[in-house]
Amino acid sequence: MSARAEAPAGQTRIRRRSLLGQLSGPLRSFLGTESGSAGLLLAATAVAVAWANSPLSEQYVRDYLSARFHHSVADSPLPGLIHRRTAGNPLFVVNVADHLLQQGVVRENAGGWHVHGDQTSITESVPDSLRQTIVRQVERLPVAVQQLLEVASIVGVDFSAAAVAAGLQVAVEEVDQQCAVLARHGQFIHARGIEEWPDHTLSECYSFQHALYQAVLAERVTETQQVRIHRRVGERKALAYDKEVEEIAAELAVHFEKGRDLTRAVHYLGKAGETAMRRSALCCSSRTPCPPASTRPTR
Numbered sequence: 001m002s003a004r005a006e007a008p009a010g011q012t013r014i015r016r017r018s019l020l021g022q023l024s025g026p027l028r029s030f031l032g033t034e035s036g037s038a039g040l041l042l043a044a045t046a047v048a049v050a051w052a053n054s055p056l057s058e059q060y061v062r063d064y065l066s067a068r069f070h071h072s073v074a075d076s077p078l079p080g081l082i083h084r085r086t087a088g089n090p091l092f093v094v095n096v097a098d099h100l101l102q103q104g105v106v107r108e109n110a111g112g113w114h115v116h117g118d119q120t121s122i123t124e125s126v127p128d129s130l131r132q133t134i135v136r137q138v139e140r141l142p143v144a145v146q147q148l149l150e151v152a153s154i155v156g157v158d159f160s161a162a163a164v165a166a167g168l169q170v171a172v173e174e175v176d177q178q179c180a181v182l183a184r185h186g187q188f189i190h191a192r193g194i195e196e197w198p199d200h201t202l203s204e205c206y207s208f209q210h211a212l213y214q215a216v217l218a219e220r221v222t223e224t225q226q227v228r229i230h231r232r233v234g235e236r237k238a239l240a241y242d243k244e245v246e247e248i249a250a251e252l253a254v255h256f257e258k259g260r261d262l263t264r265a266v267h268y269l270g271k272a273g274e275t276a277m278r279r280s281a282l283c284c285s286s287r288t289p290c291p292p293a294s295t296r297p298t299r
Contacts, residue, residue: 055088064093069106069113078106087210092130099127126215134216141187148178149188153208153217154229160195162203166236167229172203179206188213197240231259238268246275
């Protein structure tokens with residue numbers, strides 16, 4: 001009885017060994033190719049990254065492109081562009097590299113692999129496979145959360161819960177609560193501190209984990225909806241800043257321009273120019289050098 005029971009198990013082990021033997025040859029051959037070794041390199045890294053919960057560095061993106069293609073590709077501006085576009089997400093890095101290959105930006109000529117064309121414009125596009133992946137992730141969320149993220153994508157890569165609440169026409173607390181849950185679970189956004197407006201509106205600030213998330217979500221918002229969102233956000237922030245509105249005049253000019261309210265866009269653009277000239281005059285009248293605009297304190 002036991003002998004008969006062991007026979008099928010033994011045969012199963014033999015079949016498994018035979019199958020592994022059949023697969024080992026092609027697998028070794030594949031891993032011996034540039035694509036295979038590069039794929040193995042990135043797969044191992046993806047496992048390590050998932051374990052460490054940290055993105056790939058720009059240097060590793062460079063190493064991956066060098067292993068997959070050629071050092072001439074790794075020595076081009078492409079690794080830096082891909083790293084900035086993907087924030088080092090391994091899945092995004094592979095998809096963007098595949099996309100560049102399909103678009104002919106990276107080509108194999110007689111002398112090897114080379115980069116062609118406008119790398120910047122191509123890396124700004126979203127590969128279809130990656131778009132579909134992100135859309136599937138978005139569509140698993142409740143509809144209300146999807147709408148929140150879509151409005152946030154129009155506000156910007158960095159946004160406050162108060163600005164999104166204005167775009168959605170809901171309470172700030174509601175947006176804060178939903179964003180906090182997303183950030184806590186590491187979905188789409190992460191928290192980056194608190195912002196208080198002059199009218200004492202207090203809310204959390206967030207950033208999209210990757211610019212690609214923002215790009216795909218923004219595609220889901222119609223042009224008419226985008227116009228309305230920009231108007232609502234502009235009007236709410238103008239009201240909140242009131243007498244201190246000059247501090248965000250440039251931001252308001254953008255919101256009203258995109259909101260197709262050209263009268264207010266020109267108005268705030270003028271205020272932004274006046275503020276810049278006034279600050280420049282103050283700096284030049286002092287004995288100390290005028291600091292770059294990017295280093296001046298903002299609210």
